[in-house]
Amino acid sequence: xxxxxxxxxxxxxxxxxxxxxxxxxxxxxxxxxxxxxxxxxxxxxxxxxxxxxxxxxxxxxxxxxxxxxxxxxxxxxxxxxxxxxxxxxxxxxxxxxxxxxxxxxxxxxxxxxxxxxxxxxxxxxxxxxxxxxxxxxxxxxxxxxxxxxxxxxxxxxxxxxxxxxxxxxxxxxxxxxxxxxxxxxxxxxxxxxxxxxxxxxxxxxxxxxxxxxxxxxxxxxxxxxxxxxxxxxxxxxxxxxxxxxxxxxx
Amino acid sequence: xxxxxxxxxxxxxxxxxxxxxxxxxxxxxxxxxxxxxxxxxxxxxxxxxxxxxxxxxxxxxxxxxxxxxxxxxxxxxxxxxxxxxxxxxxxxxxxxxxxxxxxxxxxxxxxxxxxxxxxxxxxxxxxxxxxxxxxxxxxxxxxxxxxxxxxxxxxxxxxxxxxxxxxxxxxxxxxxxxxxxxxxxxxxxxxxxxxxxxxxxxxxxxxxxxxxxxxxxxxxxxxxx
Amino acid sequence: xxxxxxxxxxxxxxxxxxxxxxxxxxxxxxxxxxxxxxxxxxxxxxxxxxxxxxxxxxxxxxxxxxxxxxxxxxxxxxxxxxxxxxxxxxxxxxxxxxxxxxxxxxxxxxxxxxxxxxxxxxxxxxxxxxxxxxxxxxxxxxxxxxxxxxxxxxxxxxxxxxxxxxxxxxxxxxxxxxxxxxxxxxxxxxxxxxxxxxxxxxxxxxxxxxxxxx
Numbered sequence: 001x002x003x004x005x006x007x008x009x010x011x012x013x014x015x016x017x018x019x020x021x022x023x024x025x026x027x028x029x030x031x032x033x034x035x036x037x038x039x040x041x042x043x044x045x046x047x048x049x050x051x052x053x054x055x056x057x058x059x060x061x062x063x064x065x066x067x068x069x070x071x072x073x074x075x076x077x078x079x080x081x082x083x084x085x086x087x088x089x090x091x092x093x094x095x096x097x098x099x100x101x102x103x104x105x106x107x108x109x110x111x112x113x114x115x116x117x118x119x120x121x122x123x124x125x126x127x128x129x130x131x132x133x134x135x136x137x138x139x140x141x142x143x144x145x146x147x148x149x150x151x152x153x154x155x156x157x158x159x160x161x162x163x164x165x166x167x168x169x170x171x172x173x174x175x176x177x178x179x180x181x182x183x184x185x186x187x188x189x190x191x192x193x194x195x196x197x198x199x200x201x202x203x204x205x206x207x208x209x210x211x212x213x214x215x216x217x218x219x220x221x222x223x224x225x226x227x228x229x230x231x232x233x234x235x236x237x238x239x240x241x242x243x244x245x246x247x248x249x250x
Numbered sequence: 251x252x253x254x255x256x257x258x259x260x261x262x263x264x265x266x267x268x269x270x271x272x273x274x275x276x277x278x279x280x281x282x283x284x285x286x287x288x289x290x291x292x293x294x295x296x297x298x299x300x301x302x303x304x305x306x307x308x309x310x311x312x313x314x315x316x317x318x319x320x321x322x323x324x325x326x327x328x329x330x331x332x333x334x335x336x337x338x339x340x341x342x343x344x345x346x347x348x349x350x351x352x353x354x355x356x357x358x359x360x361x362x363x364x365x366x367x368x369x370x371x372x373x374x375x376x377x378x379x380x381x382x383x384x385x386x387x388x389x390x391x392x393x394x395x396x397x398x399x400x401x402x403x404x405x406x407x408x409x410x411x412x413x414x415x416x417x418x419x420x421x422x423x424x425x426x427x428x429x430x431x432x433x434x435x436x437x438x439x440x441x442x443x444x445x446x447x448x449x450x451x452x453x454x455x456x457x458x459x460x461x462x463x464x465x466x467x468x469x470x471x472x473x474x475x
Numbered sequence: 476x477x478x479x480x481x482x483x484x485x486x487x488x489x490x491x492x493x494x495x496x497x498x499x500x501x502x503x504x505x506x507x508x509x510x511x512x513x514x515x516x517x518x519x520x521x522x523x524x525x526x527x528x529x530x531x532x533x534x535x536x537x538x539x540x541x542x543x544x545x546x547x548x549x550x551x552x553x554x555x556x557x558x559x560x561x562x563x564x565x566x567x568x569x570x571x572x573x574x575x576x577x578x579x580x581x582x583x584x585x586x587x588x589x590x591x592x593x594x595x596x597x598x599x600x601x602x603x604x605x606x607x608x609x610x611x612x613x614x615x616x617x618x619x620x621x622x623x624x625x626x627x628x629x630x631x632x633x634x635x636x637x638x639x640x641x642x643x644x645x646x647x648x649x650x651x652x653x654x655x656x657x658x659x660x661x662x663x664x665x666x667x668x669x670x671x672x673x674x675x676x677x678x679x680x681x682x683x684x685x686x687x688x689x
Binding site: 313318321322327329406434435441442450 | 628
């Protein structure tokens with residue numbers, strides 16, 4: 001869990017506007033290997049947009065993004081190739097509804113990584129075991145609870161062996177009693193040394209596992225630092241206010 | 251002659267006509283499918299100019315009567331030296347017409363699939379084409395089944411206009427029958443009963459197909475993420 | 476092209492008929508269809524079932540077949556001109572489809588509306604007329620716009636009864652000018668397209684105007 005000097009993710013001066021509204025106002029960020037970075041802030045302040053600009057699901061208006069030493073904002077970049085190394089977990093799960101849990105994980109292995117069917121199947125089963133779903137291989141998303149769906153989604157991304165995992169409010173769409181099972185998986189992942197960038201309101205999780213908390217507001221990074229500092233003794237009043245609000249809820 | 255005597259003569263002939271009706275229906279539906287699926291994907295995922303072209307294609311074919319489209323091909327094209335047989339003209343006109351409607355049905359199905367599906371597929375490194383082939387299309391097919399069932403029934407009904415270009419389907423046979431036996435009303439009622447039975451059977455069969463292809467938990471009204 | 480100086484007058488003669496047939500079919504279809512829908516939704520179960528059967532049969536049969544059946548049926552009983560026989564046949568066909576549209580629109584009005592109306596003392600009839608139907612109308616316009624386009628196109632079918640609408644006029648024309656059949660049918664297609672296009676756009680605009688602010 002100790003971050004070393006390997007920079008996995010570098011974001012430089014990202015700008016993004018939707019119409020007249022500027023959602024990202026020149027955001028810069030560096031994430032080193034093994035770090036678990038939590039992004040917090042009021043809704044609509046560009047946190048999700050930032051994540052999407054990393055794997056280019058949203059194209060930024062200006063600024064640059066590197067994963068390892070590949071610049072994703074380079075027009076010549078092979079984005080599909082780059083995305084194999086970036087895992088993304090969505091608030092709405094986005095599981096492939098027409099496929100079983102196993103096939104959801106298999107699909108990328110067989111068609112993107114071009115693995116042999118048998119090897120792929122073994123790996124897929126292993127990933128599902130890893131998230132605690134060994135008895136759900138043959139179930140369809142429609143038959144799974146929210147927490148189970150999200151864990152399949154995590155397994156699907158992990159199977160691709162990414163160098164960084166992006167989590168976009170992974171538990172916000174879940175009923176309270178289902179949140180725990182997903183956070184457990186995410187905690188284990190962090191302890192295993194995965195580089196993670198999470199947008200979330202789960203402060204407890206942040207306190208336990210993160211190496212850095214970044215507070216964003218109105219498209220800017222306001223303050224960032226180790227969890228101890230930010231959660232217990234933030235420098236700025238705005239940070240204090242925001243954390244006060246969400247601490248009440250969690 | 252009484253009605254039942256008449257039926258013994260009429261039914262075999264009508265069955266011959268039915269076979270032709272089926273043949274035309276199936277071929278036209280097939281052509282429509284070959285046009286409709288790619289056109290729908292072009293309409294949703296294609297470049298702007300292609301989208302506009304598909305929209306224009308749909309508007310024109312849905313805004314004019316099938317009968318006129320048929321006549322344009324069969325009676326009109328010879329003006330330019332292009333002469334198609336009645337059958338071929340039928341396939342072209344009905345096929346294109348069905349293609350326009352099927353484009354809309356598939357488009358509806360594709361758009362009902364949440365955009366999250368495409369995002370998830372791209373985020374594990376799939377190309378757009380892979381995502382369409384492996385994620386969007388399989389789901390779209392299941393969503394489109396009710397509308398497509400409608401199209402099958404619709405095509406069976408439309409094939410009846412082919413009697414105006416002397417394709418020997420059921421209506422043409424009917425005409426020959428009543429020309430000989432002078433009982434247009436009974437003949438058409440009999441044909442009507444034929445259509446009702448056929449459509450009833452087809453609707454039932456399509457219902458079975460829909461059940462077989464159902465994916466547990468993937469209902470058409472739900473928008474699963 | 477001088478073709479148009481000869482072709483257009485032919486077609487214009489037929490346009491009047493086309494528009495009349497369409498108007499009669501849609502108009503009668505709406506009145507009768509609404510009646511069927513109301514009877515089906517609010518009537519007694521036996522009546523409801525009969526109407527459901529009737530509507531189901533009509534929607535399962537090819538329009539051209541229905542046209543001919545009704546024509547020969549009417550011809551036995553009354554002496555009607557092909558124009559009226561054709562128009563009324565299309566009206567009967569359209570009424571079946573329109574009854575489904577109206578029924579769908581009525582059902583989309585929440586049940587609570589009727590309950591609320593009765594609870595302030597309205598009779599069933601008053602509730603239907605003053606509360607349910609005004610709300611149902613707004614849901615009706617898109618599918619009705621679709622049906623209107625269908626009837627416009629179906630009006631071409633009455634040509635087989637000899638009614639001189641635009642398709643038949645085109646046939647007469649191409650009979651006299653056998654070198655240019657395509658032009659004739661193309662002109663007809665264009666006219667139909669313009670008719671359906673204007674109808675759809677017009678009804679879209681109407682829908683926007685009567686929209687209830689949400």
